[in-house]
Amino acid sequence: MRYLPLTPEDRQAMLKTVGVSSIDALFQDVPEAARLDGPVDLPRRATELEVERAFTRMARKNTAAGEVPFFVGAGAYKHHVPATVDHLIQRSEYLTSYTPYQPEISQGTLQTLFEFQTQVAALTGMDVANASMYDGSTSCAEAVLMACRITKRNRAVLSGNLHPHYAGATHTLAKYMDIDTVSQDAQPGSLDDIAASIDDETACVVVQNPDVFGKVHDLEPLANAAHAKGALLIAVFTEVVSLGLMKSPGAMDADIVVGEGQSLGVGLQFGGPYVGLFACRNDRNFIRNMPGRLAGETVDADGRRGFVLTLSTREQHIRRDKATSNICTNSGLMALAWTIHMTLLGQSGFSKLAQLNHERACELADRLSALPGVELVTDAFFNEFTLRLPKPAAGVVDALAKKDILAGVPASRLYRGGAFDDLLIVAATETNTEADLGAFESALKEVL
Amino acid sequence: MAMNTQGRPSKPLHVFDAGAYDDTFSGSRGLDQAEPLIFERGHFDNCGVDLEEPKGLPTRLGGLDREGEIGVPGLSEPETMRHYVRLSRKNYAIDLGLYPLGSCTMKHNPRLNEKLARLPGFGDIHPLQPQSTVQGAFELIGELAHWLMTLTNTPAVAMSPKAGAHGELCGMMAIRAALDARGEKHRRRVLVPESAHGTNPATAVQCGFTVDEIPANEGGRVDMEAFKAKLGDDVAGIMLTNPNTCGLFERDIKEIADLIHEAGGYFYCDGANFNAIVGRVRPGDLGIDAMHINLHKTFSTPHGGGGPGSGPTVFSEALAPYAPVPYVKQDGETWTMVEHEDEARADGADPFGRMTAFHGNMGMFTRALSYMMSHGSDGLKQAAEDAVLNANYILARLKHVMTPAFDGTCMHEALFDDRFLKDTGVSTLDFAKAMIDEGYHPMTMYFPLVVHGAMLIEPTETESIGSLDRFCDTLEGLALAARSGETERFTAAPRHAPAKRLDETKAARNPVLRWTPPQDSAQAAE
């Protein structure tokens, strides 16, 4: 086996050193009834070439986003990732290292995390950010728990226009801790009346911007309404590129900002690994209640600047059953990919990228909503918008897929019950060419 | 800048450079390059990506356009490359040397797996594109699920958990759902050995349980008398790691399973150490009800400096119905993904909910399956045996100079305590830092908590005998040096690392969690 260095002779010599006659002797504590005598019923070892063939065969059955005009979003977006990013994250020193628990030989990881935290804080308009969560949805769920700890209340109001999978993940994490998560009904094209359901028991209000239908909202009135009742505003985003063009959640008075960082550096990867971004205000009580790891600046014994993981008394390995979260392994390498892509862009490139996305979406929205029977539901949007079609959107998406156009996400894929069956959520990014827009437009015309 | 008598600047030229030395003009020493933060190097207008020019159309953001600078600089491509390559060289890595972190399983990460995860058919597909266009992805998930269920002899597996701790949540939530379905709301106590990883008690609490700790016996395993005494009709279950965090197989595990079931509770097994027994023991045969598998440990997906991971969680017949959405299923030639709870209910299941936005860490699935297929049933078993043999070899070679925490052989990791350092003035931490000077990453220290000054060494199967011998020779040398009074070697360590010991107290007392422009930090310091 190509990954195993020991030879049969090595094994014999080592058993002798250990002082046992066979490898079986080392497994003597296994109850007899549970010892397997034969091999498990799975194929035997395979060469690199054989494995590669099997994978290529499976991969070919999938339609890759880069092969077709592609407009699918709703929580994950197709963007161009510079080649430099993928090269750097495959450096052995980043790829094959563990969590930086030994800072003297982990300054590379620690400094990049410190840079990541600073970039995330700047983009979201917040003061501090952690060193990543699994993804946007688990960040959202953890933010609700954090808000409940801070306010010592246990009711969370979720906007109906929050991505239903985010709401689902939040509801799941909260329910066994006896936190009530109340979801409003979704209102495509506007904002559901969340403010009305904030009461004195409410710990936080969770609102996505742009929302799952693509609509952009001013969060400030909601922040004021929440703060008036002593509740926190949690602002969620699924498209981080939107922050290049839009007013930041921090500027709209959000208390905790969470979102998905996948658009930068990470790629689509069929849903994961992604990178959860998590930022909040610089308030002792907030920071003490944050989930996840934090890199912080310090000095070494010679007084030289260095970085360490800090404030670990929030974390499971120190605080155990009193930890702020059970998270341990996070999304480190994806955070690195994110921060490298962000460094390549800088704020000027990032804003330009955002502008390109927005323009592409505006153009596409105009062209598609000019088709007979098609209506644009979202008047203000970033790179994603919702159309009302004269037919069920799921069927339209399937028909377009047969023409090799991946047209978007039918709202019925996210919302059950039939109310939104005619809605199609469409995303456009810098990767879409003029030809892609034209192909989508004419194919849609044909299938409607 | 003022010069001192040697003609050097009295402060390093780059006062901001992390790790800058003050005895060279550059702040660097040979290959050890000082490197500032990007915020100190970059400019707001620099960009390392060529983008087409926007047309300058009016925005349609409802008046919510961004105002003012974001405040993040950019770097050109060559500067970016150099920045991150320089920083990378300050990291230890498996590819550089033995990485004996107990419980973490730092084994070789095959590059074939990296290549296959990046095939566009896996790396460039969207979780919500039409199911007909991702049949191969579902097939891969189904295939990996089949391998995991076969290796564990369990009837179901949830693929969406994103790491070990997320898998623990998955398992414990299923237990909670099963108890709720039985109407047993009084069962809220979960038994957790003191030796457990911190994620176990943290998880139990996040599922609304209380934690009741079980002590270890003198042999490092569950104290059966204490365990039995804690059983009662308010017990929801037990969370037990096997092999446990002392590197020992829980001999009484079947009895534990039987007793917890008789008491009406469930058995959650922390499968972080599954790598020791793959192909030799199927946890389903031990009576477990749920167990997460860290694909980033047992099945070699890279740790990436802290993540990502993947924590598929297998279930017994009793808990299978409560597994979360989404999940894949096969109907003849066609695969579908069941994404909603009502669909799952129509399918005869009763899921406790959804754990994450999409289907789990696909990028880890591809890597893990590639690893498993490469090994095959025979290679996986061999890997487990070699891992156990390597750990025992270390234990045998070092037991005369260091103090094993327990008698007898071990599984995949060897646990020592700090008795051999008694009266030397050297602590476990000092010993670990001295290992850095020898070119090794330290072992896991001060975990598990049941052993004083614990040193948990896990070599994994991908170390050769030559590598193990060099490692043992080194540790032997260090142990003898500690005992012969060379305290300095330890307390001043590391001397040969990119940084000296870092002041963690300062970091925690006055947290600096982000870079701020110099004038701001000057103000903050006032």
Ligand SMILES: Cc1ncc(COP(=O)(O)O)c(C=O)c1O
């Ligand atoms: C014994 C044990 N249990 C659970 C975990 C948690 O796994 P993860 O870090 O993947 O969340 C770990 C690893 O860190 C572990 O060693």
